[in-house]
Amino acid sequence: MPGLLLPIVILLGLVAPIDDAPEAKAPDIRDLVTHGKADSNGVKIHYATMGEGPLVIMLHGFPDFWYTWRAQMPPLAKHFRVVAIDLRGYNESDQPEGVEAYALDRLVEDVAAVVRHFEAESAVIVGHDWGGMIAWSFAMAHPEQTKRLVILNLPHPKGLLRELAENPDQQRASQYARNFQADGAEALIPPALLAGWVQDPEARAIYVEAFGRSSRTAMLNYYRANYPRPPYDQALEGREFPPVSCPVLMIHGLDDTALLPGALAGTWDWIADDLTLITIPGAGHFVQQDASDRVTQTMTWWLTSSPWAP
Template identity: 55%
Template sequence: MTIQFRNAFLHITIAFVLHLSSSVFAQDIDELVEHRYADNDGVNLHYVRMGSGPLMVLIHGFPDFWYTWRNQIGPLAEHYTVVAMDTRGYNLSDQPQGVENYALDILVSDVAAVVEAEGESSAIIVGHDWGGGIAWSVAAMRPDITEQLIILNLPHPANLVRELAKFEQQHENSVYARNFQQPDYHEKISGDALATGLARGDADLFAKYSEAFGRSNIESMMNYYRANYPRDPYTSGPFLELPEVKAPVLQFHGLLDTALLAEGVNSTWEHLAENWTLMTIPGVNHFPHHERPELVTQMMLAWLGVQRSPRSPLMGHSWDTANQFDTIADN
């Protein structure tokens, strides 16, 4: 296994130019994508599609919907067929009742259904937050459909269990998740409150999130936590039963994330059989693809190029996110 990681004392210059079409700049991505549905055992799963080439599946987290990838879809679609899901319970996807309908194996099968709906047998799997948890699980449980794996701000699920059990700060910071597991807690949460937190004062963005969350089912959102999130004493559960990941992994982690602390990335290699590249980003919180969109997009494309060219001189080196990629992101 090759491990690549952020090291402030090792530098490598990466010359990388990202060409964006003028139409992506001029129009909102919502006007450019095609809306489609996949069926998984009677549950309709909405997703958007753009581009051509190898299939890439983007999976959002909580609370979010496909539009979380608005800054990535256009540039990625110049090289890939990009599909961004609304996971079950969210926005235009179906919202089945019952905690059992949000079990991890079912969430994994939703991603497989999208891959199949696109007429493909495998894809690059990308996930953030809960989407990251699903993506880790897809790679572990369905290696046959996973070409490469890209994770944003979600430690390997088994590492999250470890941190909850052994790291008091992570346990304290996860009180929100334990609240979400309580019956009827969804009645205390409004879609507009969630939209306000994500929009950060942007009226247009608030309108999009408010509309999407108005169509969503907040109880369904809570069911992800009720069905899967680790529970005290943290000795059992689906996250501890995942097989080894056999795909190459690129993992981002914003170092200011207080919901999922960076200590959770330690020893990730224990769960992997293939190469692992870790990119920690100073000054960034839980949403690196929002806070540093150009950096995230360009790193994704650079890394995927490396994976396609195993003899590339980049392999086996370390990247210093605070230095080298600042140059890329500012271009």
């Protein structure tokens, strides 16, 4: 499948961060967190946690792991119990076999298992990319357990499906997802390539190590189990999306080449509470790292300021 490699390289390797002012080297987040595992119907979900207070659960996307939130965790931990998980299949979480093990309803229940593990009635759910899809879905399936929702570079699923059906640019941008669904695609994404988007050399080495522990088949099973296939005009048929009933903060890097900003239009129609939408020019798909200071400041402000404080 020689045609598979190019879109992967484009997706993972050409996302340039915007320039941030140089700062003193921060302590290694890995020395500041406590690790544990939550049980989700027999699947162990690894997490890293720090801080005390209301529960904030952070969900990464593809290809990533809990470490992606290293800039956001310490500031948020001054106010919250922050729990960043490895999605199933990634890093130190269990890696069940079979495409069906990665269906969206099971991913949602992994989050519910973490809420139960910490004996909380509800939580703020933060998600990026696939973590964003899980976060949207969790808020719709478990509104009583969702205090607030923070979504980074993942449009509401209804907006994404609409764009896939109607927008040829989004269809072309999603070619990588169709390639990921192909049999044997995991053989073409070694850990070093998966970590190609990480700009900092020290962090990239940490990512390569984590991806070496991960299941690349599991990573692609997210796409095989859940990403729509053509004809896209049928993707919305029979799909119901209950209104999201909690306040929502969306942060979207406008240079995302995979998830185009057109899918953001109409989001306010699918949320029954406040929506705060922040777009960041010059930041790409991994906005939490491309514009880490702005993302951290925005999240901290939104989660600690009335009327949005949990």
